[in-house]
Amino acid sequence: MEQRQAEPAPDAVVIDRLACLRGGRLVFERLDWRIARGTLGLLTGPNGAGKSTLLRIIAGLLRPAAGSIMVEGRVALADERRALDPLPTLRQGLRFWAAMDAQPATATDRVLESLGLAPLADVPVRMLSTGQTKRAVVARALQSGADIMLLDEPMNGLDKASAALMAAALAAQVRAGTTLVLASHIPIGIDPTTTLDMAI
């Protein structure tokens, strides 16, 4: 234990010879990856390579078929589904989850601001466009105060200005000590500490 504290940047996620089967199909096998705490890990690869599946395994939602995984800290996941009720406003939807994460309402206001969502705060969730919904989903992860944030294609559907805001917000999150694990098949505008290419 003492030895661990002495290490400068202990690992937040350690993946060792991981394999995953989905519906009888081998999605990936013998996967090794280490992501140090407070750094940015980037998952790249074509569609169907298993990027989202790996994020779900790290989040604890799926079990690997073989290998081991160690995740150190509280996890937040922003995947392709919004998990926000359609009728309440964006602010209400995000505040619900902030409260579930024992975060103050100001955490929501801060993240709405940093992702350029403040003007949409009082718009019902169902009225949001694809890019706005994507930012809202990432906002939920960013406001959660989790140690490790798993973001699936955070740049999808974003226009140039929103992508720049997203990149700045993510970089700030890493600077603040959060471990980010991103899956993206397009450039994210920030340099990752470690990259795992999941080519099929």
Place this chain on the structure above:
Amino acid sequence: MSALRLIARDLRLAWTGGGLWLPILFFLAVAILYPFAVGPDAKLLRATGGAMLWIAALLAALLPIERLIRPDWESGFLDQLAVRGWADEAVAALKIAAHWLSFGPPLLLATLVGAALFDLDGDMAGTLLGGLAIATPALAALSVTIAALTARAGGGAAGLMLLPLAIPVLIFGAGSLGPNSVGAMPLLAAVSLGLTVLAPFAAGAAMRALRD
């Protein structure tokens, strides 16, 4: 606190989605239509009305089954709870509580109207109300369990799955209204308790299976 927040959210969704009025209107519609089907024989209505209200209550619990689990699974809401360390069984138990709160008390109020429509006497109306108060948690528990089991396949099979499971509730519930009904109410309470206690585990397992 978070548990109360989840129940409040489910209740809000139920009420904005017609969850408050739909079961009551359905229940009352059965009570109003039944005399048209069997004729205006007051004696017959009094003798069979209570049992008819039991069937109506059972079906009313089923009405919102499509929105109990499936939307939360499809939207990723259940995954978000799982990532936060919520046990599926705990989420299922809270969903059962919320479902019961959304249809149970309104249904009991509507039962008073139904009992008046069938001209049930005070004793029988009291027994009916007591029985439904005991059984509605079990009906809510069964509905949530079946909603979880059928979330992937769609709700078509839900009714078929509920009815056999609800038979003990119906037998002891409607049986408690009959002349030789000693023991029916304690048995109803036992069945209801058993179903309500076991359902979160069954529903939780079904919700876990949805993640694969």
